Amino acid sequence: MARHNGRGWYGRMVAAAVGVTAVAAATSVWTAQAGQSGGGASSGATARHTAPKTVTVSPVIAHASDGGAHAVNITIDDGPNPVWTPQVLQVLRDNGVKATFCMIGPQAEAHPDLVRQVVAAGHRLCDHTVSHDTTMDKKSEAYQSQQILEAEQQITKASGGTPPMYYRAPGGAFTPYSRTLAASHGMRPLGWNVDSKDFERPGASAIVATVQRELSNGPTILFHDAGGDRSQTVAALRTLLPWLKQQGYSFGFPVR
Numbered sequence: 648m649a650r651h652n653g654r655g656w657y658g659r660m661v662a663a664a665v666g667v668t669a670v671a672a673a674t675s676v677w678t679a680q681a682g683q684s685g686g687g688a689s690s691g692a693t694a695r696h697t698a699p700k701t702v703t704v705s706p707v708i709a710h711a712s713d714g715g716a717h718a719v720n721i722t723i724d725d726g727p728n729p730v731w732t733p734q735v736l737q738v739l740r741d742n743g744v745k746a747t748f749c750m751i752g753p754q755a756e757a758h759p760d761l762v763r764q765v766v767a768a769g770h771r772l773c774d775h776t777v778s779h780d781t782t783m784d785k786k787s788e789a790y791q792s793q794q795i796l797e798a799e800q801q802i803t804k805a806s807g808g809t810p811p812m813y814y815r816a817p818g819g820a821f822t823p824y825s826r827t828l829a830a831s832h833g834m835r836p837l838g839w840n841v842d843s844k845d846f847e848r849p850g851a852s853a854i855v856a857t858v859q860r861e862l863s864n865g866p867t868i869l870f871h872d873a874g875g876d877r878s879q880t881v882a883a884l885r886t887l888l889p890w891l892k893q894q895g896y897s898f899g900f901p902v903r
Contacts, residue, residue: 704903706830708821708838709813712866714899719891720867721746721884721898722839724775724815727754727761728873734881735872736768742888744898749773749815749837752798754873759805766809771900773813774798774834781818783825791825799832813837813901835903840865843883846874851882858887867901 712718721739723746726732732748739746748765750772755762766772776783776794783791795814803810814829815837826836841861845854858868870880891898 700831703833704830704835706823706826706836708826708836709901709903710838710840710865710867711902712899713902714866714897717895718866718897718899719862720901721870721888722749722773722815722837722867722901723747723870723872724749725754725779725871725873726750727758727765728877729758729761731872731877731881732758732761732765735870735877735884736764736770738881738884738888739770740768742892744888745769745771745900746898747771747773747813747837747900748872749775749813750798750802750811751775751779751873752777752801755798755805756801759807762802762805763807766806771813772802772806772809772811773815773837774802774811774829775815776817777801779817781820783816784820784822788824791822792828795825795829795834796832799834810834812903835901837867837901839867839869841868843868843870843880845877845880845883846871848876848879851879851886854879854883855886855890858883859890866899 712720714720721744723735726735726748727750735746745768748770750762752774762772774795775798777798778794780786780794783794799811810832811834813836814825814834816825819838821836829836841858841864843854843858849857862868870884871877872880
């Protein structure tokens, strides 16, 4: 669920991130891909304060697509869910589209079969914390660390060893500390440009209209596959993915 709204917040976040850009001047040395297993998970994800390691990807919040100027990134939050995630995966499969799944740690732990289906289909994983606390930016660094690193462990274990490549703060509640911590574990902080508002369940046609109207904001589109009845999301994706192709868009992943 999005707590922060609109491009204005992202403009402020990007501006705030300038101060940490220098930290990432020599970034992108972490080269794990979605199909690789192994590193990425920390064995020390406890409630105590965890200092970031050497930054390995940029801590600046990503919005752009690695597919270029006319590509979009489909991102799916809050799962996996045994009812809705398989339906979302089917729509993606039917349209030949890859997406980024921002998973809640305990959900991943409860449904490892779904996490492995996501990975096997060529999609990417994203850490969406343990508790989906949209007030994380008001909490201690120890709490932020526990939320991020425990979820990283849960997702990596559930996937069979594939670590999340991104970190998305619930509701966009990033902090300089959480961004740097995530980056030090190989997870690029991930924002969004278009909030489909599917979480509000306004109807599939309204979700489609919102995405079509807001697409000029940028390439990363936010949807959900959990947190309630997501049938409208599934229906909207069935309409939107072919429409995006008709408009000449390709599909990429968020930049790393």
